[in-house]
Amino acid sequence: EEQLVESGGGLVQPGGSLRLSCAASGFSFSTYWMTWVRQAPGKGLEWVANIKQDGSEMYYVDSVKGRFTISRDNAKKSLYLQMNSLRAEDTAVYYCARRGASGSWVGYWGQGSLVIVSS
């Protein structure tokens, strides 16, 4: 069974850092683009970052460029999101997600990890 399990969320002060992890199982992790998508409380969805199968290409939404870093370890079947200089507006549920094999939609989602940025 396919699974994506996020961890690392929590409460952090503005300006602080947090690292989210996502453990994948049940599918060939190294053959998929992987993604982080977030959802602020009561709001819609925002595609945050993408990483290619071999980690050679990464893309970020403008609002997190220079502050967030997406990475992966195919040997450990794990995806990461390093978040620095966090702001209140980064408060959201962060979903680890697997891109579709045929296009840039999300074929499979994790359960989400809540990040709260507050003093």
Add this chain to the structure above:
Amino acid sequence: DIQMTQSPSSVSASVGDRVTITCRASQGISSWLAWYQQKPGKAPKLLIYAASSLQRGVPSRFSGSGSGTDFTLTISSLQPEDFATYYCQQANSFPFTFGPGTKVDIK
């Protein structure tokens, strides 16, 4: 960035009703569009990809159509488990943006 809009923002419907949700892109995206369903406290679920392809395991009462800038999601006969929020998403160019969502609730 490509902007996505949806209408209506909410719809009240009864079990058995036909429901249609519209999504519009600010520029042409060919058929690079997906539809998701999200229930409270849960992750979204992919329903339709490539504008009209039904994701495996999704009931056939869901269908998608359109290309270019205008798209629709149709639920042919609304079931109790379909009350949720629906999002469209363009998959044409990064950043892959979502529509603001359409909430389908019980009339």
